[in-house]
Amino acid sequence: xxxxxxxxxxxxxxxxxxxxxxxxxxxxxxxxxxxxxxxxxxxxxxxxxxxxxxxxxxxxxxxxxxxxxxxxxxxxxxxxxxxxxxxxxxxxxxxxxxxxxxxxxxxxxxxxxxxxxxxxxxxxxxxxxxxxxxxxxxxxxxxxxxxxxxxxxxxxxxxxxxxxxxxxxxxxxxxxxxxxxxxxxxxxxxxxxxxxxxxxxxxxxxxxxxxxxxxxxxxxxxxxxxxxxxxxxxxxxxxxxxxxxxxxxxxxxxxxxxxxxxxxxxxxxxxxxxxxxxxxxxxxxxxxxxxxxxxxxxx
Amino acid sequence: xxxxxxxxxxxxxxxxxxxxxxxxxxxxxxxxxxxxxxxxxxxxxxxxxxxxxxxxxxxxxxxxxxxxxxxxxxxxxxxxxxxxxxxxxxxxxxxxxxxxxxxxxxxxxxxxxxxxxxxxxxxxxxxxxxxxxxxxxxxxxxxxxxxxxxxxx
Numbered sequence: 001x002x003x004x005x006x007x008x009x010x011x012x013x014x015x016x017x018x019x020x021x022x023x024x025x026x027x028x029x030x031x032x033x034x035x036x037x038x039x040x041x042x043x044x045x046x047x048x049x050x051x052x053x054x055x056x057x058x059x060x061x062x063x064x065x066x067x068x069x070x071x072x073x074x075x076x077x078x079x080x081x082x083x084x085x086x087x088x089x090x091x092x093x094x095x096x097x098x099x100x101x102x103x104x105x106x107x108x109x110x111x112x113x114x115x116x117x118x119x120x121x122x123x124x125x126x127x128x129x130x131x132x133x134x135x136x137x138x139x140x141x142x143x144x145x146x147x148x149x150x151x152x153x154x155x156x157x158x159x160x161x162x163x164x165x166x167x168x169x170x171x172x173x174x175x176x177x178x179x180x181x182x183x184x185x186x187x188x189x190x191x192x193x194x195x196x197x198x199x200x201x202x203x204x205x206x207x208x209x210x211x212x213x214x215x216x217x218x219x220x221x222x223x224x225x226x227x228x229x230x231x232x233x234x235x236x237x238x239x240x241x242x243x244x245x246x247x248x249x250x251x252x253x254x255x256x257x258x259x260x261x262x263x264x265x266x267x268x269x270x271x272x273x274x275x276x277x278x279x280x281x282x283x284x285x286x287x288x289x290x291x292x293x294x295x296x297x298x299x
Numbered sequence: 300x301x302x303x304x305x306x307x308x309x310x311x312x313x314x315x316x317x318x319x320x321x322x323x324x325x326x327x328x329x330x331x332x333x334x335x336x337x338x339x340x341x342x343x344x345x346x347x348x349x350x351x352x353x354x355x356x357x358x359x360x361x362x363x364x365x366x367x368x369x370x371x372x373x374x375x376x377x378x379x380x381x382x383x384x385x386x387x388x389x390x391x392x393x394x395x396x397x398x399x400x401x402x403x404x405x406x407x408x409x410x411x412x413x414x415x416x417x418x419x420x421x422x423x424x425x426x427x428x429x430x431x432x433x434x435x436x437x438x439x440x441x442x443x444x445x446x447x448x449x450x451x452x
Binding site: 011018 | 300316317318319320322323336338339340341342344347350353354355356358359360361363364366407424425427428429
């Protein structure tokens with residue numbers, strides 16, 4: 001295989017058609033009727049893949065400007081985010097900052113400012129990289145994804161959305177319309193920590209934690225990790241094992257148990273062994289940080 | 300396909316191929332050479348332009364997407380009041396060596412200032428996506444401090 005530096009990345013080295021539908025319905029119709037079409041939003045992953053010839057497309061359907069996909073709204077029991085909302089818009093959203101601080105922390109850590117201005121939350125999920133920054137927070141928030149096609153609508157819990165590296169349950173003709181995130185009445189401490197080489201590198205490993213505690217004992221814990229398995233994963237075994245423990249104990253047990261729930265691989269960014277060791281520390285750190293934030297909120 | 304957009308405040312109509320990026324169209328069709336091709340994959344910040352006021356890597360934007368939008372490029376920003384302050388400060392502080400990354404830094408710093416950012420740490424975060432391979436960042440941050448002094452609050 002050629003090393004990536006063998007490519008001139010000035011141009012996109014393939015010919016395709018480009019469609020910018022006026023509404024979601026038109027987008028869905030195009031997706032059904034145009035052979036070899038792919039949906040594009042920010043293009044921060046897709047255009048790179050096109051330039052490196054990792055994929056071939058016959059047509060792009062650009063959904064990034066569709067108003068129907070560009071909203072953040074707060075309902076009684078959930079926050080709903082349209083799939084074409086950019087990562088930077090999430091960072092700056094007052095609703096997200098108040099109700100979903102964990103998602104905001106992860107969004108802030110994604111790429112550079114320039115990338116965050118293009119990249120969308122829907123694109124981050126549908127690209128289905130094991131390293132997707134918005135995935136671990138959405139996993140611990142128990143988010144639900146609304147998928148639409150000309151045939152109708154279905155809702156999929158995020159834990160069932162990812163089926164493998166770069167693979168999701170989206171069927172032909174389907175578009176991710178929105179992400180619904182339940183808003184709990186409980187107050188949680190939160191923490192998203194990721195390990196990477198440079199300030200906007202892709203994660204070698206990442207972890208998201210939501211924590212509730214009373215009198216120093218953990219009463220609710222939710223943990224998810226990225227870049228350490230074929231898909232972003234929820235670590236339910238860790239969660240079960242630390243509820244009821246004192247924080248010091250919980251952090252220690254979490255770091256012991258996490259190795260049973262991940263299956264990292266060797267790749268350009270890290271070795272599997274390193275990821276395994278690093279995940280132990282990351283989980284322990286994240287549990288501590290979430291706990292400290294909980295104390296600061298004053299519960 | 301034909302696209303229409305506002306380039307540095309001027310209505311512009313240009314023919315583009317669907318597979319051309321904004322970077323290709325600006326440099327080759329519209330001869331805006333202040334926009335630089337660096338990595339081509341959105342990691343270096345050299346090709347940063349403002350798309351509807353927000354800094355984006357023009358190498359990742361399919362040109363057809365900017366139909367109906369506003370694009371602002373470094374050469375235009377350099378002519379503005381604020382742009383002149385940025386350029387002068389960078390020159391005085393030796394924040395430029397080969398100069399290839401400079402247009403990208405100019406656009407990003409300008410965008411941060413334009414949205415009211417007034418402290419060094421915030422601007423430092425804002426320019427994390429602009430890579431410089433020769434001066435290092437010490438002089439660039441010195442320039443940022445000078446810019447902030449000159450711009451005031």
